[in-house]
Amino acid sequence: MANLREQMTDLARKAQRAARVLGAAGSDRKNRALQAMADAVTGGQSRILAANGRDLEAARAAGLSGALLDRLTLNDRRLRDMAAGLLEIAALPDPVGEVDQEITRPNGLRVGRMRVPLGVIGMVYEARPNVTADAAGLCLKAGNAVILRGGSEALHSNQAIGGLVSEAVREAGLPAEAVQVVATPDRKAVEELLTLEGWIDCVIPRGGRDFLRWVAETATVPVIRHGEGNCHVYVDQTADPKMAEEIVFNAKVQRPGVCNAAETLLVHASEAPGLFPALLPRLVSAGVELRGCERTRALFPEAKAATEADWATEFLDLILAVKVVEDFDAALNHIARYGTGHSEAIVTSDYFRAERFLREVDAAAVLVNASTRFTDGGQFGLGAEIGISTQKLHARGPMGVRELTTTKFVVRGQGQIRS
Amino acid sequence: MANLREQMTDLARKAQRAARVLGAAGSDRKNRALQAMADAVTGGQSRILAANGRDLEAARAAGLSGALLDRLTLNDRRLRDMAAGLLEIAALPDPVGEVDQEITRPNGLRVGRMRVPLGVIGMVYEARPNVTADAAGLCLKAGNAVILRGGSEALHSNQAIGGLVSEAVREAGLPAEAVQVVATPDRKAVEELLTLEGWIDCVIPRGGRDFLRWVAETATVPVIRHGEGNCHVYVDQTADPKMAEEIVFNAKVQRPGVCNAAETLLVHASEAPGLFPALLPRLVSAGVELRGCERTRALFPEAKAATEADWATEFLDLILAVKVVEDFDAALNHIARYGTGHSEAIVTSDYFRAERFLREVDAAAVLVNASTRFTDGGQFGLGAEIGISTQKLHARGPMGVRELTTTKFVVRGQGQIRS
Numbered sequence: 001m002a003n004l005r006e007q008m009t010d011l012a013r014k015a016q017r018a019a020r021v022l023g024a025a026g027s028d029r030k031n032r033a034l035q036a037m038a039d040a041v042t043g044g045q046s047r048i049l050a051a052n053g054r055d056l057e058a059a060r061a062a063g064l065s066g067a068l069l070d071r072l073t074l075n076d077r078r079l080r081d082m083a084a085g086l087l088e089i090a091a092l093p094d095p096v097g098e099v100d101q102e103i104t105r106p107n108g109l110r111v112g113r114m115r116v117p118l119g120v121i122g123m124v125y126e127a128r129p130n131v132t133a134d135a136a137g138l139c140l141k142a143g144n145a146v147i148l149r150g151g152s153e154a155l156h157s158n159q160a161i162g163g164l165v166s167e168a169v170r171e172a173g174l175p176a177e178a179v180q181v182v183a184t185p186d187r188k189a190v191e192e193l194l195t196l197e198g199w200i201d202c203v204i205p206r207g208g209r210d211f212l213r214w215v216a217e218t219a220t221v222p223v224i225r226h227g228e229g230n231c232h233v234y235v236d237q238t239a240d241p242k243m244a245e246e247i248v249f250n251a252k253v254q255r256p257g258v259c260n261a262a263e264t265l266l267v268h269a270s271e272a273p274g275l276f277p278a279l280l281p282r283l284v285s286a287g288v289e290l291r292g293c294e295r296t297r298a299l300f301p302e303a304k305a306a307t308e309a310d311w312a313t314e315f316l317d318l319i320l321a322v323k324v325v326e327d328f329d330a331a332l333n334h335i336a337r338y339g340t341g342h343s344e345a346i347v348t349s350d351y352f353r354a355e356r357f358l359r360e361v362d363a364a365a366v367l368v369n370a371s372t373r374f375t376d377g378g379q380f381g382l383g384a385e386i387g388i389s390t391q392k393l394h395a396r397g398p399m400g401v402r403e404l405t406t407t408k409f410v411v412r413g414q415g416q417i418r419s
Numbered sequence: 420m421a422n423l424r425e426q427m428t429d430l431a432r433k434a435q436r437a438a439r440v441l442g443a444a445g446s447d448r449k450n451r452a453l454q455a456m457a458d459a460v461t462g463g464q465s466r467i468l469a470a471n472g473r474d475l476e477a478a479r480a481a482g483l484s485g486a487l488l489d490r491l492t493l494n495d496r497r498l499r500d501m502a503a504g505l506l507e508i509a510a511l512p513d514p515v516g517e518v519d520q521e522i523t524r525p526n527g528l529r530v531g532r533m534r535v536p537l538g539v540i541g542m543v544y545e546a547r548p549n550v551t552a553d554a555a556g557l558c559l560k561a562g563n564a565v566i567l568r569g570g571s572e573a574l575h576s577n578q579a580i581g582g583l584v585s586e587a588v589r590e591a592g593l594p595a596e597a598v599q600v601v602a603t604p605d606r607k608a609v610e611e612l613l614t615l616e617g618w619i620d621c622v623i624p625r626g627g628r629d630f631l632r633w634v635a636e637t638a639t640v641p642v643i644r645h646g647e648g649n650c651h652v653y654v655d656q657t658a659d660p661k662m663a664e665e666i667v668f669n670a671k672v673q674r675p676g677v678c679n680a681a682e683t684l685l686v687h688a689s690e691a692p693g694l695f696p697a698l699l700p701r702l703v704s705a706g707v708e709l710r711g712c713e714r715t716r717a718l719f720p721e722a723k724a725a726t727e728a729d730w731a732t733e734f735l736d737l738i739l740a741v742k743v744v745e746d747f748d749a750a751l752n753h754i755a756r757y758g759t760g761h762s763e764a765i766v767t768s769d770y771f772r773a774e775r776f777l778r779e780v781d782a783a784a785v786l787v788n789a790s791t792r793f794t795d796g797g798q799f800g801l802g803a804e805i806g807i808s809t810q811k812l813h814a815r816g817p818m819g820v821r822e823l824t825t826t827k828f829v830v831r832g833q834g835q836i837r838s
Contacts, residue, residue, distance in 0.1 A: 020755065020781075023779065023781070024775075024779050027826075030426055062635065080428070081517075081784075096777065100809045103799070103800050105799075105800055106780055109793060109798075109801060111799050114777065114778070116781070118811050118812075119781065119811065153822070164510060176643060176662040199435065201811050201812075202740065202811065202812055207434045215640045217639050220635045220636055222641075222642075222811070222812045223641075225810070240834070243834040244717050245832065246836050248832065250836035250837055251836075253837070254837055254838075264691050277811055282580065293788060313637075318455075320638065347677055354831075355442070356443075358533065358829045359442075359533070359535075360442065360443050362439075362442070362535070362538065362827075363827060364827055364828060365827065365828040365829075365830060366827060366829055367829075367830040367831075367832065368830065368831050369830060369831070369832040369833055369835070370528055370830055370831075370832030370834070370835045370836075371835065371836045371837050373837040374528060374830060374832075374835065374837055375828070379524070379528075379837070380524075380530050380828060380830075381524055392538065392620050392621065392622055393537075393643070393812060393813040394813040396825055396826055396827060397827065397828045398826075398828075405810070406811040407815055408781075408782060408784065408785060408815060408816065409783060409784040409787075409794070409799060409815075409816045409817075410777045410784075410785055411784060411785070411786040411787065411789055411793060411799075412773075412777075412786075412787050412788070412789075413657070413786060413788040413789030413793075414788055415662040415665065415788050415789070416788070416790065417665050417668075417669035417673070417790045417792070418669055418790050418792040418793055418798070419664055419669075419673075
């Protein structure tokens with residue numbers, strides 16, 4: 001244990017040293033490193049696939065399920081996507097060094113805020129090995145050193161990717177320790193990462209509810225939490241029924257297993273009779289299980305009865321809770337009570353209620369007349385994303401390169417002293 | 420204990436309810452509440468002073484020292500300042516509701532970021548009761564509900580101020596629970612505040628090193644840390660000696676007990692012989708104890724010998740560590756090793772080194788040719804400040820009203836779905 005702490009502190013020490021170099025590196029040099037990383041993934045394909053084969057073999061032996069095996073599997077196409085992702089990151093604008101909000105004070109001091117890297121980032125995530133390359137690329141672009149700790153099932157894949165990428169960074173003239181992968185499968189290593197104050201500037205955990213809770217309890221370093229999405233679509237009085245139908249269907253069915261998929265449909269009492277006859281059978285045909293309130297079931301008896309727990313559940317599956325609400329305020333109250341602050345949408349033609357929804361609903365993303373599925377770094381124009389933050393401090397919603405930076409005050413004087 | 424948890428959860432529940440109303444309240448209404456708060460402090464002077472008298476009596480009985488007693492003491496002037504501070508906050512611009520970085524995506528979606536309140540803030544601080552009014556005012560201006568927990572020595576003063584201010588908020592038509600003061604002196608109440616996930620959006624602790632460490636270990640809610648300032652002034656080769664002398668003197672002597680005072684002077688080897696003869700005797704005359712490296716003592720034998728610990732100490736007193744460094748990089752390395760990331764200044768005439776210092780030194784504020792004492796919300800043009808953050812996430816450096824807010828993505832569509 002003491003030994004593990006020493007190992008992790010050593011990683012962090014090297015990362016901190018690398019971060020100082022990265023922080024001062026210009027965009028050209030970082031972009032060359034990103035291109036080299038992309039080449040390394042392409043050139044190292046056989047090495048990565050061999051390592052992935054070992055992980056898959058162990059996973060099958062351990063009886064992992066089909067969906068998990070699929071997430072773990074790498075192949076030609078996935079490696080091409082990985083390399084393409086790194087090149088996309090190279091093409092993004094570099095926020096580091098920008099100064100904004102500069103003002104000149106009455107005493108002549110010029111005070112601005114310069115965007116600078118966070119420093120050393122710890123990234124703790126689960127099975128998908130492509131996160132290793134994405135996270136390494138995004139952190140490097142923002143000038144940060146990163147310590148990566150993926151799921152133990154993907155250990156060999158992550159080490160192969162990390163090794164190639166780190167070597168590419170070194171060949172491009174930046175420190176290899178800009179990207180480090182934790183080598184031990186020991187889960188205690190995560191505990192050490194979470195408590196390395198003074199060494200690690202921020203940990204970004206991605207995972208399920210229990211894991212995130214454990215992180216919150218364990219961490220003494222700052223954490224950016226990527227939580228669940230119990231997302232709602234509220235169909236308001238005055239909503240265009242066809243638009244509402246398309247948005248609800250898209251939000252639930254297009255990709256049900258992700259955090260920005262809708263989990264509960266709220267419908268204004270006066271809209272339900274017009275909306276349900278087309279929408280609900282279409283959802284059922286698409287394999288969606290409906291769990292409705294009493295008023296929903298009065299209009300559409302095929303729906304199962306919803307329980308209290310259904311309103312609070314992120315199904316991540318083809319299940320939709322449906323509730324008829326008396327009015328706009330009842331919808332807002334329901335969202336305030338059960339929402340997880342991820343993505344909330346309204347379908348409406350009413351200007352005032354659209355504005356109130358945007359202003360009053362407390363979530364990382366609030367949408368008017370658009371599917372919740374748009375909450376995504378790419379869709380919002382940020383480029384690649386490292387995740388979607390559901391916390392309020394620092395970064396909220398999709399996090400791109402810019403959200404992996406911080407600011408400092410830069411002050412230019414001519415000898416001013418304070419009186 | 421279970422009972423205390425229930426009490427604190429109850430405060431937080433009320434605060435959350437109040438926060439929903441405050442979040443939707445316009446600037447006019449919030450400003451009227453701030454004016455009413457100022458009037459309440461003025462009108463309630465005798466009640467506040469009576470409560471303060473009880474605290475002072477208990478503090479004297481407990482043998483509190485002069486400086487602590489002074490910080491605890493309220494009088495006419497301090498109450499006038501408190502009221503004036505609230506009126507200044509009313510006059511500041513309101514950031515809530517601003518939308519920036521709005522873009523239109525190729526599919527026609529308009530995606531912007533709206534500035535919104537954090538929600539419920541817990542504020543944990545020490546003796547000075549004026550923080551109660553300042554923090555209440557800043558949080559309210561930003562649309563947040565606040566739960567205040569000052570030092571137990573100031574319990575009666577804080578309750579008197581909190582009670583008056585909260586009543587004034589209610590009379591101005593906003594919820595009284597926008598401002599709540601924790602009534603119990605039990606320190607376990609702070610532990611409860613720090614673990615009320617889902618109820619409290621952020622805790623801002625102010626205090627000494629041990630207290631902040633305990634907070635980091637205990638908290639499961641997000642924390643904005645206000646840490647120490649081991650600040651440096653580096654006098655570079657080419658610095659104007661007179662400018663350097665004035666800046667160093669100001670940074671050390673003008674107010675030595677605060678976090679933006681300088682604690683260590685670094686001097687380029689070629690500048691030391693020109694700088695020391697005027698500067699060091701002047702510091703000594705002002706009562707400053709000098710603790711120098713060997714090269715410093717060779718030039719100025721009156722200085723005591725500095726120990727390793729001196730480089731790492733925030734003296735908060737008339738003590739200055741002095742080190743002669745070989746070159747610019749040695750100064751940067753010293754700051755990287757011993758600095759606490761608060762405020763770091765260089766005195767130089769060299770353009771390239773000024774720019775490198777601004778870019779490469781990792782601190783909340785980096786200053787060229789100006790005293791570290793300028794790191795302050797008022798001096799930086801933010802208006803009043805709730806503290807100075809030394810962490811990198813969310814807010815760094817002086818925190819004003821804007822830093823007490825977050826953003827959310829607001830998306831306006833015309834029926835877009837994701838394909």
